[in-house]
Amino acid sequence: MKMIILLSFAILVVSCGQGNDNDTAKLQQQVDSLQKQLNGAYRPGLGEFMMGVQEHHAKLWFAGINQNWPLADFEVHEIGETVDDIKKYCTDRPEVKSIGIIDPAIGSINAAIKQKSTEQFKKAFTDLTNSCNNCHKDNQHGFNVITIPSGLPVENQKFKPGK
Ligand code: HEC
Missing domain, CATH: 1.20.120.290 (Oxygen-evolving enhancer protein 3 (PsbQ), four-helix up-down bundle)
Known part of the structure; x- marks a missing residue:
């Protein structure tokens, strides 16, 4: 009887262990796939x-x-x-x-x-x-010269105050 209990306990431990390994591998797979998606996500430069x-x-x-x-x-x-x-x-x-x-x-x-x-x-x-x-x-972009604007940046916005 003792032997059976011990044996089933051992099986339980082993199978739990295997389950954990599987879960870890599955989670790692998900993490890897999310990381891949994140790396490929659009980000403005x-x-x-x-x-x-x-x-x-x-x-x-x-x-x-x-x-x-x-x-x-x-x-x-x-x-x-x-x-x-x-x-x-x-x-x-x-x-x-x-x-x-x-x-x-x-x-x-x-x-x-x-x-x-x-x-x-x-x-x-x-x-x-x-x-x-x-x-x-x-920063080696001296060719890019910003000036005080000489004309409106858009035609569809009111810059004077009031409605
Ligand atoms: C870190 C310092 C820094 C400051 C401060 C800065 N810039 Fe720039 N700017 C850069 C760099 C570096 C680039 C080149 C970016 C690239 O390689 O695409 C750049 C690019 C630009 C461009 C080029 C975008 C294009 O394709 O025409 C414009 C326009 C610009 N900056 C406007 C401004 C204006 C306006 C200001 C101030 C209000 C400003 N920047 C302040 C570093 C700066």
């Missing part, structure tokens, strides 16, 4: 994020010179959010280390918006544009 930054940079200008402070505030935050995304998603790009170069100018823009000062805004915007270009220069 730095250049694509930069095109978003460029659009918000242009809209920010027209919001500011039209003294549309709520819109200017929105656009400068959009630039900040895109910069956060760049830091999060472009970890493979060493250039991103220098992205903080635009922080002081962003700070001056926020201050100008708070003060509702067009003069301060224009100066801060020039500083921001220079800092975009300084980062491009520092």
